[in-house]
Amino acid sequence: MAQIPIITEASTTPSPKVITLRIARYNPQHDSNKKFMEFNIPYERWTTVLEAILEVKKYFDHSVAVRYSCRQATCGSCGMIINGKPRLACFTKISELNSNVVTVEPMNNFPVIRDLAVKFERLFNTHHKVKPYLIHDDSEITTDSKEFLQSPKELEKYIQFSNCIKCGLCNSACPTMATDSLFVGPQALAQAYRYVADSRDKGKDTRLKIIDESHGIWRCHFAGSCSQVCPKGVDPAMGIQLLRGYMLGFRS
Amino acid sequence: MRESIIMKIHYGTALAAVALVAVHILMRLTQGFSESLQYDSVIANYKFLPYAGMLEIILILLSIHGFNGLRVILLELKQGRTYEKAVSYGCVAAMIALITYGTRTIIMVNTGLGMM
Ligand code: HEM
Ligand code: SF4
Ligand code: FES
Numbered sequence: 001m002a003q004i005p006i007i008t009e010a011s012t013t014p015s016p017k018v019i020t021l022r023i024a025r026y027n028p029q030h031d032s033n034k035k036f037m038e039f040n041i042p043y044e045r046w047t048t049v050l051e052a053i054l055e056v057k058k059y060f061d062h063s064v065a066v067r068y069s070c071r072q073a074t075c076g077s078c079g080m081i082i083n084g085k086p087r088l089a090c091f092t093k094i095s096e097l098n099s100n101v102v103t104v105e106p107m108n109n110f111p112v113i114r115d116l117a118v119k120f121e122r123l124f125n126t127h128h129k130v131k132p133y134l135i136h137d138d139s140e141i142t143t144d145s146k147e148f149l150q151s152p153k154e155l156e157k158y159i160q161f162s163n164c165i166k167c168g169l170c171n172s173a174c175p176t177m178a179t180d181s182l183f184v185g186p187q188a189l190a191q192a193y194r195y196v197a198d199s200r201d202k203g204k205d206t207r208l209k210i211i212d213e214s215h216g217i218w219r220c221h222f223a224g225s226c227s228q229v230c231p232k233g234v235d236p237a238m239g240i241q242l243l244r245g246y247m248l249g250f251r252s
Numbered sequence: 253m254r255e256s257i258i259m260k261i262h263y264g265t266a267l268a269a270v271a272l273v274a275v276h277i278l279m280r281l282t283q284g285f286s287e288s289l290q291y292d293s294v295i296a297n298y299k300f301l302p303y304a305g306m307l308e309i310i311l312i313l314l315s316i317h318g319f320n321g322l323r324v325i326l327l328e329l330k331q332g333r334t335y336e337k338a339v340s341y342g343c344v345a346a347m348i349a350l351i352t353y354g355t356r357t358i359i360m361v362n363t364g365l366g367m368m
Contacts, residue, residue, distance in 0.1 A: 180328040212256045214327055214336070247256045248263075 016042035019094055021052050023064055024105040027114045034112075036103070037061065043094045049082055049102060050089035053116070065115035073231055076167035080116050081105040086169040086229045107172035123168045126188035130210055132195060135203030154199040161194035161239055163232040170226035170236050182215035186226035186236035189217055193239035196246065208247060217243055258320060265317040272310050279303065298361040311354040319347040 021041045026034035039060050041052045050068055057064050066089070068078040073091040082092055082104055094102060110118035136148075170186040171177050177185055192211055196204045211217040217240060226236040245251035280288050287293045298304045323343040327336060359365070 176328060180331065182331050183328075212254055214255055215331070216255060218255050218259045219324070219328060248260065 016044065018042050019052070019099075020101045021056060022101060022103040023053065023056065023115065024103075025064070025115050026106070026112055028112055034105070045093070045095045047094050048090050049080075049087075049092045049094060049097075049104060050078055052094060052102065053089060053104065065113065065117045067117045074165060076165035079107050079167040079169045079172065081107060081172070086172040088167060088169070088231045091231050107168060109172050109174065109177040110168065118168075120166075120168065123166065123171055123185070123187060126184045127166060127191060129184065130188045130192040130195075130207055131203055132191045134195065134198065134201050135206065136200060137202065148200040150199055157199075158194045158197040161190050161197075161234055164190060164194070164234050165232055167231065169229045169231060170234075173225035173229045175223050175225065176219050176221065180215055180219055183219050184211055184216050186220070186240065189220065189243065190226075190234055190236035190239040192217075193243045196243065204246070208243070211243070212247065217247070262317060262320050265313040269310060269313045269317060272306055272313065275306065276310060295361055298358055301362075304358050304362070308355060308358060312351055315347045315350045315354075319343040319350075322346075 018040050021039045022036045023039070024034045025031075025037050039056050041055050043052060048071075050066075050071060053064065053066050054068075057066070066078070066080075068090060069075040070077070071090045073088050076088075078089040079086060080089055081087075082089065083097055083099060083102060086107055089104065104116060106112045106116050106118050110120070110122070112118055164187065166187065168187060170190070174183075174186050176183050189211060192207050195201050196207055220237075220240045222237060222241070224237045227234075227238065230236065242251070284293075297307075320343065323339055326339045326343075
C-alpha cells in the first residue's frame with residue numbers, strides 16, 4: 001500500500017523567516033551622502049533580493065529607485081552591491097547569502113541616478129567603442145547568398161563571451177575602473193575579444209587598434225575581480241589576456 | 253608612441269633586468285659581499301669596464317621600466333589632457349635625468365675627473 005505522507009501544520013504553513021533589508025538611499029540632487037533605510041522582510045528559500053526590494057516598494061516605501069526588467073538574469077538591469085559584492089538582485093537568493101542582514105547599495109564605478117539605479121552611459125559607450133558586431137565585406141545577404149559556416153571548434157573560441165548581458169557587474173568590481181575615468185573596462189574588452197576571435201569576423205586590426213591606447217587594454221593589471229563576479233560565466237580577465245596574446249604576437 | 257610598443261618595452265626591460273641583476277648579484281657574492289660598498293672596491297668595479305657597462309645597462313633598463321611604471325600609475329590616478337601630457341613628458345625627463353646622473357658617475361671615475 002502506498003504510503004501517504006503525513007502533512008503537518010508546520011510544513012503547510014511554515015512561519016516565514018525574516019531578514020533585515022538595508023537599502024542605500026541617495027539622491028545626488030539634494031543629498032550629501034547616502035543613508036540606509038532598514039526594513040524587516042519575510043522570505044522563503046526561493047525569495048530573491050529583487051523580490052525583497054519590490055516588497056519594500058509595494059508595502060513600505062514606494063519611492064525606492066531600482067532598475068529591473070526580466071527578473072531572470074537576462075536583461076542585465078538589476079546589478080547592485082549585495083552584502084559587499086556586485087551581483088544581480090534577481091539572481092541572488094536571500095537564503096544563499098547566509099546572513100540575517102542584507103545590505104543593498106548601488107554598483108561602484110557608476111554614477112548614481114537615485115538609490116540603487118545607476119547611469120549606464122559609460123558602459124554602453126565603451127561597449128559601442130569596440131565595434132560589437134561582425135565586420136565582414138560581404139555580410140549582406142545577396143540572392144545567391146552563402147552561409148558563414150563555422151565549426152564547433154571555432155565557436156568554442158568565443159562562445160562564453162557571447163553570454164554577456166551588459167549588466168556592468170564586472171566594471172563595478174574592477175579596481176582600475178575606480179580611478180581611471182577613461183579606462184575602456186573589462187566588459188568592453190571581453191566583447192572586443194568575442195568578435196576578434198570569431199572566425200567570420202574581419203575587424204581584428206580595427207578593434208586591436210581601438211583598445212591599444214593609453215586608457216585601453218594595458219591598464220588592466222589582472223586583478224581578476226571581473227571574472228569572479230560575472231553572473232553569466234564570462235571570464236573577462238581571460239579575454240583580456242587572450243587579446244594581449246594577439247598584440248604581443250603570441251596569437252594570430 | 254603606441255601603448256603596445258611602450259608596454260613591450262616595459263616587459264622587455266623587466267625581463268632583461270632580471271637576467272642582468274642576477275649577474276650583478278652573483279658578481280657581488282663571489283667578489284666578497286661585505287666589501288661591496290667600500291670605496292676602493294666601488295672605484296675598482298667602475299674601472300672594470302665590462303662590469304661598469306653592465307651596471308650602466310641595468311641603470312638604463314630600470315630607469316625606463318621604473319619611470320614608465322610611474323607614468324602608468326599617474327595616468328590611472330587622474331585624467332585630463334594637460335595633466336597627461338605633463339606626466340608623460342615629466343617621466344621621460346626624469347628618466348633621462350637619472351640616466352645622465354648615473355652615467356656621469358661612471359665617466360668621472362674612469363676619466364679621473366672629480367677625484368681628489
Ligand atoms: C627586475 C624585476 C622586475 C620585473 C620582472 C618587473 C615586472 C613588472 C611588470 C610585469 C609590470 C606590469 C604590471 C602590470 O601591468 O600590472 C611592472 C610594473 C611596474 N614596475 Fe616593474 N618589474 C621589475 C622591477 C622593477 C623595479 C626595480 C622598479 C622600480 C624602479 C619597477 C617599477 C615598476 C612600476 C612603478 C610599475 C607600474 C606599476 C604597475 O603597473 O602595476 N619594477 N613591473
Ligand atoms: S562580462 Fe559578465 S559581469 Fe561583465 S557585463 Fe557581461 S555579463 Fe555582466
Ligand atoms: S532583472 Fe533582468 S537581469 Fe535582473
